[in-house]
Amino acid sequence: MNIQSNNIDELLKISYRKIIKDGVNIISTKGGSRELIGLTLRLTNPLSRISTTEDRGKIFSALGELLWYVSGNDNIEFIEYYISKYNEFLDEGSRKLNGAYGKRIFKKDETGLSLFEHSYKKILDKNDSRQIVIPIYTKKRSYK
Template sequence: MSESSLDDLLQTVFTRLFSKGRSVSSTRGKSTELIGVLLELKNPLSRLSRSETKGKLFSALGELLWYLSGSNEVDFIEYYLPRYGENSDDGKTIYGGYGPRIFRHRGHYDQLANVIELLERKSSTRRAVIQLFDGEDLFEHHTDIPCTCTLQFFVRQEMLHLHVNMRSNDAFRGLPHDIFAFTFLQEIVARTLKVKVGTYKHSVGSLHLYDVEETKAVSFIDEGFQSNIPMPPMPTGDPWPSIEVLLNVEGRIRRGEKIDIEKIDVGSYWKDLIILLLIFRESKTAGGAQVVSYLKSKLSSEIYVPYIAMRERVLKEVTKQRELFEKEGA
């Protein structure tokens, strides 16, 4: 299955699951499954769904930053995905968290840095592989082990291609977030290597749609095809200093610190992502409508406006519920 945008790819995936998938049962419930699937996203920057059903920019961005920070802490990811803690063995960490496996594999190997260094030395290499799933993960029971097996990077004709291998993938919840995070990582590596972004391929052993999500998948299909508007391209040059600023400010935002967006010394592309994180925080607070409106006016790209409108609807509901509670209390 090959498409130019995430929405087109999801349309094809859900339709194929309904027409060709077979029913299976697992510990997480009944699902419809396809075995041995290869997906291709021809434009990795078209990584965001434009639909009402799957337009989940904020949680996808939060999960990406969780990876980039090298963290596997529950408190971090639950801020963006409240149910993620269900995957924890101890209530504090996620055993299968990707961040430590990418940046501190076996306690000290920075796999991403090693891959970049290898590609800089020999661009034609076939060894630029990051391993996430490990044989040791099967030795004892854990609530969560990585669904992703490997990320393999290829530089061909001055373009960086990424091929991801998954042992298992939830088509409705996991797939859109995985594609967002991995294509973003692909773009980071491409900028670091000073090459263009190539195609993205996503190979899945078991691609499945849980029965409880079928109605939502049908709603997505019924929304029809969306306009293909990619994210703005990442600026050329070394992205890591800006990523360091982004991660630092993200932590401050999550801790509730006051942030003056005008004093953050980072380019407009990265500042937009910081603004989105601020909007996410304020949209969870009754009375934050004015701040969200102000922050929205500071964005350099209009592509994010529809996602902010979704958060503004959440904010209106929060405000309405609070006013109702105060009225009843009076």
């Protein structure tokens, strides 16, 4: 028996229906359940391997956004699959997001260090310093 779909949520939904309809009742030490033996699940779109159901989507979109920022990328392709609302904030014809402050934090400057690296170095030099700030609210530096 083979079930396939292009996203994990649909694949699971089809599987659950199949188990309810055709599954065999079993009794185990922890109670009863239903099972299908020899069932193969095939996900045809590997990018859809993370559930976007209401409970899980929030966690994975937050994780995806964090990874996007840490990557230093301002390109919408990285994040739009998980947070499609960002498309509303693009300048016409652009695929770059002005609010992607990861690029501001992690892009290397003329010294070969990013703002994050400068801050980290300062903390290592003086770990009780209260003068370390990473500005994400300005575009003073050139990021082209």
